[in-house]
Amino acid sequence: MRKECFLEHLKIASDNYVAFTFFIGTMAMMASSVFFFFEVGNTAKKWRTSVLVSGLITFIAAVHYYYMRGYNLATGDSPTFFRYVDWILTVPLMCVEFFLITRKAGAKISLLWKLIAASVIMLVTGYFGETIDRGNSVLWGVVSGAAYFYIVYLIWFGEVAKLAQNAGPQVAKATRILAWFVFAGWAVYPLGYILGTPGGLFGMQLVADPAKAAHAMDIVYNIADAINKIGFGLVIYSLSRSEE
Numbered sequence: 241m242r243k244e245c246f247l248e249h250l251k252i253a254s255d256n257y258v259a260f261t262f263f264i265g266t267m268a269m270m271a272s273s274v275f276f277f278f279e280v281g282n283t284a285k286k287w288r289t290s291v292l293v294s295g296l297i298t299f300i301a302a303v304h305y306y307y308m309r310g311y312n313l314a315t316g317d318s319p320t321f322f323r324y325v326d327w328i329l330t331v332p333l334m335c336v337e338f339f340l341i342t343r344k345a346g347a348k349i350s351l352l353w354k355l356i357a358a359s360v361i362m363l364v365t366g367y368f369g370e371t372i373d374r375g376n377s378v379l380w381g382v383v384s385g386a387a388y389f390y391i392v393y394l395i396w397f398g399e400v401a402k403l404a405q406n407a408g409p410q411v412a413k414a415t416r417i418l419a420w421f422v423f424a425g426w427a428v429y430p431l432g433y434i435l436g437t438p439g440g441l442f443g444m445q446l447v448a449d450p451a452k453a454a455h456a457m458d459i460v461y462n463i464a465d466a467i468n469k470i471g472f473g474l475v476i477y478s479l480s481r482s483e484e
């Protein structure tokens with residue numbers, strides 16, 4: 241075995257939780273993608289696109305996790321760039337899922353664009369706060385948070401909630417569960433941001449050592465991604481089995 245290759249394995253297998261969560265994240269996303277893709281063929285026609293999108297979300301994440309894992313092993317740093325490229329592709333696709341399941345109750349394309357626009361604003365401002373303009377991370381975090389709350393509002397009380405109520409009991413139930421993912425599962429990300437960004441919590445640095453802070457942030461993001469992307473897909477999958 242090549243020496244560098246051996247060292248990589250050693251890094252994952254030792255008590256490096258960051259490397260380990262990148263590794264297991266890659267595996268979990270890959271396995272979920274295979275599952276969703278194969279299940280498309282066994283799915284009632286009207287739910288096929290939704291299950292396919294679930295697979296695309298985990299597949300895009302699997303590829304990014306593969307790169308993030310390698311980047312982190314080689315440099316020891318946070319793969320912030322790949323992380324945000326992943327999110328900017330997968331979070332809008334999660335918005336597409338809300339649109340697809342409420343479409344038969346009359347969801348309009350304008351609703352989809354509102355959700356996508358809010359998610360792009362949320363992520364681009366978050367990226368500025370984490371990279372280009374770290375000095376103003378609190379400000380960027382607040383703007384990003386506002387866009388996040390707009391998404392929460394649309395899903396819990398706004399158009400998505402209203403449409404879901406008219407789309408039959410199964411869709412209403414699935415939307416309620418997905419709404420919890422967005423409210424509780426997605427709220428973990430600002431926590432990671434606060435842990436990893438100097439001044440993230442209104443000037444407070446929760447983890448003093450910057451290297452440790454970045455590690456804490458990566459572990460939080462990795463766990464949240466697995467729960468949100470795979471869990472979200474499974475809710476869609478079970479909806480596709482509960483209603484013809």
Ligand SMILES: *C/C=C(C)/C=C/C=C(C)/C=C/C1=C(C)CCCC1(C)C
Nearest residue numbers: 366381384385388426429430433468
């Ligand atoms: C699969 C990836 C998902 C569901 C990513 C979601 C990311 C967020 C909800 C990020 C939100 C942020 C804030 C609300 C404020 C601080 C900056 C962010 C980008 C971490």
